[in-house]
Amino acid sequence: MPTIIDVAKRAGVSFKTVSRVFSGEDYVREETKMAVLKAARELDYKVNVSARTLRAKRSNKVVLIGSNPSPNYRNLFQLGALSACQDAGFDLVLKSEFDESEIQKLVLSDKPVGIVLLPPASGEISILNSLEALGVPVIRVGAYPETGSGGYCIYIDDDAASFDITQVLIQAGHSAIAFLSGPLSQLHAQKRKDGHLRALQSAGISPKEDWVLEGNFDFKSGFALADKLLSSKERPSVIIASNDEMAAGCLAAAYKNNLRVPEDLSIAGFDDSPIAQVIYPPLTTIHQPVKEMAIEAIKLLDVVNRKKETGNAAIKLDYEVKLRGSTKFIETTT
Amino acid sequence: MPTIIDVAKRAGVSFKTVSRVFSGEDYVREETKMAVLKAARELDYKVNVSARTLRAKRSNKVVLIGSNPSPNYRNLFQLGALSACQDAGFDLVLKSEFDESEIQKLVLSDKPVGIVLLPPASGEISILNSLEALGVPVIRVGAYPETGSGGYCIYIDDDAASFDITQVLIQAGHSAIAFLSGPLSQLHAQKRKDGHLRALQSAGISPKEDWVLEGNFDFKSGFALADKLLSSKERPSVIIASNDEMAAGCLAAAYKNNLRVPEDLSIAGFDDSPIAQVIYPPLTTIHQPVKEMAIEAIKLLDVVNRKKETGNAAIKLDYEVKLRGSTKFIETTT
């Protein structure tokens, strides 16, 4: 493997200049830069990450902490993050849970480029604070800038998305609408509920208290709650779940109760995770650009890494209502 | 952060001796070793991986190449590999696909501890050969020692597992059995089919040609094939799919065709991936110890890494038939 010195010789400059080119330092003439890059290309030079890390006391690791209960969401995010990391030359290190002392050790010994937090960890202020104290850039996915003082946030407008999907279902002729929220201690779960209620209100529908239930973002709670809803006398015509896992649970409960979807019951989810299309009928849901969020997260870290200073920013991405087979359009007799 | 030198001072030995202790070299008195470890503990010393990698020209990266079409299988394996890597002090680098030139570059520049291949890449001899030529240890998951000359194999007996689940269903009273195989170019897909046919034969059931179909290990092909099976005149009483994704597709097709599972149709899968319990009814399937396979894979690499030499071995793990709600036991009127 060629080193910086080989490239320097070939380009006729000092090895320090080559270093400058590859570490993105200033003060290299455009002409010199080109010559260096040409020489590097000819030799197929690759920077030695270990040496760089050793000297610069900064690794190329990105730590992804994913304690999200939905494996589909996690998996999708990982995939996006993975390819973005490959492009940026970062190593993706996965941690399944947030363990303060472990992370602290990791940060101190490895000096990672940054830490990406998935919900619900991304919403916990105590976590944010302890990471900021370590001076490591933090990207919070699915968290809002109004929570916590700093860090970088990447999010969608959960409130508006929930409003939209509810509105669409109302326009489809539904009025007996049940809603399964996530744990309300999580801000995005709360926002999804808020948006839903707002849509009901603006349509003049008063929410039935028994039909707004709190789940846990997983299949099991979705199944249990929907089973309860469907086995009682008065049934909703549609259940909106706050994520796709819970929606899958609703679907299961429907079949258990001998109801056909969407003929007897409509179901909607949230996330558009892979599971949405691996069940029958495919799920009406909110498409969240999870992969794009991952890519933005890594891009952000790349910028922060180059600038060598931490700041803060918030990126709001667009969502999309996906109408699929799990919801029925009721003919309104006008 | 303390270095090897700090530890050496505290323990009253040379830094080289400390290095010996941490890199597992021979020729350190037990007594000295203990003193070093004590000093290291007191200082909370951690080896600097970059420095080690730089000097030893060997990284602590494990490359996991997962081109498996079942995201659930991949995800589960990743999780197991991840925690095992953390224990062993390895970094897990994920690659979604096998790209010969990319991998070659990676091996040459990073000198990874080893490469873990998931199916179907693990079964392709050309891949194995090109990796062996690079001299990097290869762990093949779901591949058989009889394929290819070397490397390390971790697998289950697909033939026997398929035999067993088929036999269980026959004993449950089924005789109209359809089977969806994976792509027969993949050896484990072929074995699952073989085991199935063997079980039919040993029960004196002659397989219907139209009921043994080749799918692609994904939801879509499972759905399409089952839809075809179920919309024809003569229906099987059970469909055995070669993995859970395809079984989920069968379930969807059943609902589409207005059939109740398991009342009108039984379904069985293979893998016991998370999806098996996130559908309704939960899937009768073969539990594959995917996490254990991942852990074994990393353990193997750890051993190989310490010995600094590549050999070969094969580890066969146990499977288990999981009977769940998706299959019906037919009362036999004796």
Added chain:
DNA sequence: ATCGTTTATGACAACCTTGTCATAAAAGCA
């Protein structure tokens, strides 16, 4: 023309570990 500032480049040390070689003590053997 002179001086201060910015731009561009180089020389050299430092980062922390492992590899190589040297050396001394202990053990094995004739």
Added chain:
DNA sequence: TGCTTTTATGACAAGGTTGTCATAAACGAT
């Protein structure tokens, strides 16, 4: 005993990069 071999430890260099400092040229302002 005297010799070779094994065990145990240390001194020192090397690995490829970036940080620091020095220096020279180019530029701008007086």
